[in-house]
Amino acid sequence: MRPRIAIDAMGGDEGARVMVAGAALARHRHAGFQFLFVGDEAQIREALKDHPNLSAASDILHAPDVVSGDDKPGQALRGSKTTSMGMAVNAVKTGEVSAAVSAGNTGALMAIAKLALRTMPGIDRPALSALLPTMKETDVVMLDLGANTECNSRNLVQFAVMGAAYSRIMHGFDRPRVKLLNIGTEEAKGTGTIQEAAATLKGAGGLHMDFLGFTEADKISTGEVDVIVTDGFSGNVALKALEGTARFVTDLLKRSFLSSLRSKIGFLISRPATEMLRDQLDPNNHNGAVFLGLNGVVVKSHGSADAKGVANAVEVAARLVEDSILERISEDLKKISETSPVAEVAK
Amino acid sequence: MRPRIAIDAMGGDEGARVMVAGAALARHRHAGFQFLFVGDEAQIREALKDHPNLSAASDILHAPDVVSGDDKPGQALRGSKTTSMGMAVNAVKTGEVSAAVSAGNTGALMAIAKLALRTMPGIDRPALSALLPTMKETDVVMLDLGANTECNSRNLVQFAVMGAAYSRIMHGFDRPRVKLLNIGTEEAKGTGTIQEAAATLKGAGGLHMDFLGFTEADKISTGEVDVIVTDGFSGNVALKALEGTARFVTDLLKRSFLSSLRSKIGFLISRPATEMLRDQLDPNNHNGAVFLGLNGVVVKSHGSADAKGVANAVEVAARLVEDSILERISEDLKKISETSPVAEVAK
Numbered sequence: 001m002r003p004r005i006a007i008d009a010m011g012g013d014e015g016a017r018v019m020v021a022g023a024a025l026a027r028h029r030h031a032g033f034q035f036l037f038v039g040d041e042a043q044i045r046e047a048l049k050d051h052p053n054l055s056a057a058s059d060i061l062h063a064p065d066v067v068s069g070d071d072k073p074g075q076a077l078r079g080s081k082t083t084s085m086g087m088a089v090n091a092v093k094t095g096e097v098s099a100a101v102s103a104g105n106t107g108a109l110m111a112i113a114k115l116a117l118r119t120m121p122g123i124d125r126p127a128l129s130a131l132l133p134t135m136k137e138t139d140v141v142m143l144d145l146g147a148n149t150e151c152n153s154r155n156l157v158q159f160a161v162m163g164a165a166y167s168r169i170m171h172g173f174d175r176p177r178v179k180l181l182n183i184g185t186e187e188a189k190g191t192g193t194i195q196e197a198a199a200t201l202k203g204a205g206g207l208h209m210d211f212l213g214f215t216e217a218d219k220i221s222t223g224e225v226d227v228i229v230t231d232g233f234s235g236n237v238a239l240k241a242l243e244g245t246a247r248f249v250t251d252l253l254k255r256s257f258l259s260s261l262r263s264k265i266g267f268l269i270s271r272p273a274t275e276m277l278r279d280q281l282d283p284n285n286h287n288g289a290v291f292l293g294l295n296g297v298v299v300k301s302h303g304s305a306d307a308k309g310v311a312n313a314v315e316v317a318a319r320l321v322e323d324s325i326l327e328r329i330s331e332d333l334k335k336i337s338e339t340s341p342v343a344e345v346a347k
Numbered sequence: 348m349r350p351r352i353a354i355d356a357m358g359g360d361e362g363a364r365v366m367v368a369g370a371a372l373a374r375h376r377h378a379g380f381q382f383l384f385v386g387d388e389a390q391i392r393e394a395l396k397d398h399p400n401l402s403a404a405s406d407i408l409h410a411p412d413v414v415s416g417d418d419k420p421g422q423a424l425r426g427s428k429t430t431s432m433g434m435a436v437n438a439v440k441t442g443e444v445s446a447a448v449s450a451g452n453t454g455a456l457m458a459i460a461k462l463a464l465r466t467m468p469g470i471d472r473p474a475l476s477a478l479l480p481t482m483k484e485t486d487v488v489m490l491d492l493g494a495n496t497e498c499n500s501r502n503l504v505q506f507a508v509m510g511a512a513y514s515r516i517m518h519g520f521d522r523p524r525v526k527l528l529n530i531g532t533e534e535a536k537g538t539g540t541i542q543e544a545a546a547t548l549k550g551a552g553g554l555h556m557d558f559l560g561f562t563e564a565d566k567i568s569t570g571e572v573d574v575i576v577t578d579g580f581s582g583n584v585a586l587k588a589l590e591g592t593a594r595f596v597t598d599l600l601k602r603s604f605l606s607s608l609r610s611k612i613g614f615l616i617s618r619p620a621t622e623m624l625r626d627q628l629d630p631n632n633h634n635g636a637v638f639l640g641l642n643g644v645v646v647k648s649h650g651s652a653d654a655k656g657v658a659n660a661v662e663v664a665a666r667l668v669e670d671s672i673l674e675r676i677s678e679d680l681k682k683i684s685e686t687s688p689v690a691e692v693a694k
Contacts, residue, residue: 150538253624
């Protein structure tokens, strides 16, 4: 199977040039990849000139319009027939491609993908999932990161199944360690919703995961959990707190290094160390937020991703297709509906 | 007014020695402070030997029991007549002291303080508030950090009033900038609860704050807001994500510095810079989590605080008393109940 991936060439801060360069980089590593670039034809042709090898594996689908960063989801939906984002997602729906990658407006992409692809059988709501860096070698999968402001226990259970399938594919674990985000690890902690979700996951047999109860937000980066499940509000708060604090600490460090001549000299000498730090925190190395739970694979690349970041997002999309993310999710959903009426397949 | 402060001498990882040393340090800076040390009399006497000047300003109240770190709030409540924590809080209730400081079990302290002191008129639920470091000179006040798992809009409005009063006292602002934590800054973002709270705060006249709408968790540390208001679940998630990420980034940095001889040399030279960083992130410099909304001042010191941290907590307690935190909160609550029936005083 040669994955063919639609690329929204107009999303992202840098537009077609970076999206095409990212696809070229991904194809350099995976010769089988095929692409459908969606967006302004002239800009895409121009960008493809720098990557002659890529052209043979690429088609262009001209889209007259672009979803802007400020567009509300509703606006983006109404225009989706003529925007590069809408047309890229639609190509997944028609089966022309097996996945879509966009670096555009997250809310718009979610709305368009949800409407065009619909949720999978057994999934009530899709979730936004991402890979976050940890102290260990593998990233942690976290979801939902903001697609659903409020969630019930069924949603959380379904997110756990989706996150575990994602982790199995990305990290090759047979049984990823899954925990629910909470404000304490004792059984009685948190809301009734969280406790219900935990009970369902504990009670289900034969899942492809080790459900290990609750975790707290200070454990996200330690690498002791493979999948962290939460509602979209808390997940978004946690994600942004992580991003903000990483920036805060590195800014403080920069300021400290500039505070004296001695520190400046020390900084120059230890530059390989600070560059290693930057590399480990670089979002480009953890790129590939995924909308899970839809009838199709849609990957959101960071708006500011460089070619390396886009290539990572493309590879995530390809792996999810090749390793049958949808089938893996369905399989575990079935097991849950067998043991718990709470999470049974929604009609 | 010479504030007299009850110190739970047995709470905290280091026990009486550090609590007494912290009180001594605070008194060194504020000669008027008086103390009531509550706990094992022999241990307190022993610790006071190192601080002869403190003894004249101190009384000892012997408490036979101690709340342990593992005690559930219910257990702690039942034993509160004989524990150092319970007796320290009770001294606030009887008026023997004007505030209490404990470095013990947070959940137990909250439960004991709530039962003994009750919530202020007009406040439905107390909140746990803390000072967090920012890129600017002043810390940000954030609440609730975990006292209330679920909150309604009235709770959030009351937290805003309490947090603003805390910020005014700690940082001397006339009108602190107050925002509600949300997952976007547009008006339509977030839950109905948050939107309702925003509407009430926007509609209220004459408050001692500038209510400026929504903020996201990546702005907590930027210093652009003085008070961030949220429910206890999200607040706890954000706080722990901040703590975890600060540790994560500094651990990565340490690892990077140790990765080569060159980096190690650079590290030694730039040590003043990394020490400056450590100092800015040191919880001892931001110590003094406060339970706001009770009929009395109760400050929670970090369990691992050193003498400097305890002294900070003691100073926070003294300032809240001297600057009449309860009156400041009442004043703004009255203004809100005049403009909005939603937040009117609870009977």
